[in-house]
Amino acid sequence: MSASHDASLEPPLAPASLARRLAAEALGTALLLAVVVGSGVMGERLAGGNAAIALMGNTLATGAGLVVLITVFGPISGAHFNPAVSLIFALKRELPPGRAAAYAAVQIIGAILGVFAAHAMFGLPILEVSSKLRDGPAQAFSEFVATFGLVGTILGALAVAPRATPAMVGLYITAAYWFTASTSFANPAVTLARSLSDTFAGIAPASAPAFIAAQLVGALAGLCVFGWLLGRPKS
Numbered sequence: 001m002s003a004s005h006d007a008s009l010e011p012p013l014a015p016a017s018l019a020r021r022l023a024a025e026a027l028g029t030a031l032l033l034a035v036v037v038g039s040g041v042m043g044e045r046l047a048g049g050n051a052a053i054a055l056m057g058n059t060l061a062t063g064a065g066l067v068v069l070i071t072v073f074g075p076i077s078g079a080h081f082n083p084a085v086s087l088i089f090a091l092k093r094e095l096p097p098g099r100a101a102a103y104a105a106v107q108i109i110g111a112i113l114g115v116f117a118a119h120a121m122f123g124l125p126i127l128e129v130s131s132k133l134r135d136g137p138a139q140a141f142s143e144f145v146a147t148f149g150l151v152g153t154i155l156g157a158l159a160v161a162p163r164a165t166p167a168m169v170g171l172y173i174t175a176a177y178w179f180t181a182s183t184s185f186a187n188p189a190v191t192l193a194r195s196l197s198d199t200f201a202g203i204a205p206a207s208a209p210a211f212i213a214a215q216l217v218g219a220l221a222g223l224c225v226f227g228w229l230l231g232r233p234k235s
Contacts, residue, residue: 024079025081025103026113030114032062032114033110033114033193034115034118035061036201037194037197038117043057043200059177062174063174063177083103083104084188084218086104087220088222104189112192115194119197128196139182143186146176146180146182146186147186148219148222151223152226156226159230173186185211191211195208
């Protein structure tokens, strides 16, 4: 996600050191994956074989968790939790390239640790490899659309209603779980981590590269389109 940049959510916190920023990105992404995978396991266990009910539980927990995590971590690091979002802010020159790379690294590490935490909470093997194939052009295109819309939501929220950014992102992801065929991963770190979970939220490693490629292209397309739409004329 993103709060561009420390000022947009605006609680009166002291400027964060790089160590605090990286810790916030790692911890926030870990908690996000614990929510995504854990709620998927719980939903599937309680749904009695009804996939729609399992997905609804997974959706509501993820959307609600995002609102909380972005609100808490936004003033520290920007609350990206997503290498594609960090890339966008690096291209906008609002995040130094070296910091964006460091963000992406800790996001991936945090995401994997979050999956491990979810497995531990539900008594599953800590390390798994997903067998859930999510293949085909429709799935990849869904990830393009999901990430394009996520970037548009972030940039639009920051342009017109910064304090609403956590809620707007949470609501968008809640909707995108249901209007995309892929259930809206929209995040390379999430995709990699979910390949290590053979649960309701998993994705087979063979399916992950197409998802990640589509997410990055979608993010870049979102930056181009919404950067133009939201551009302000120079005074």
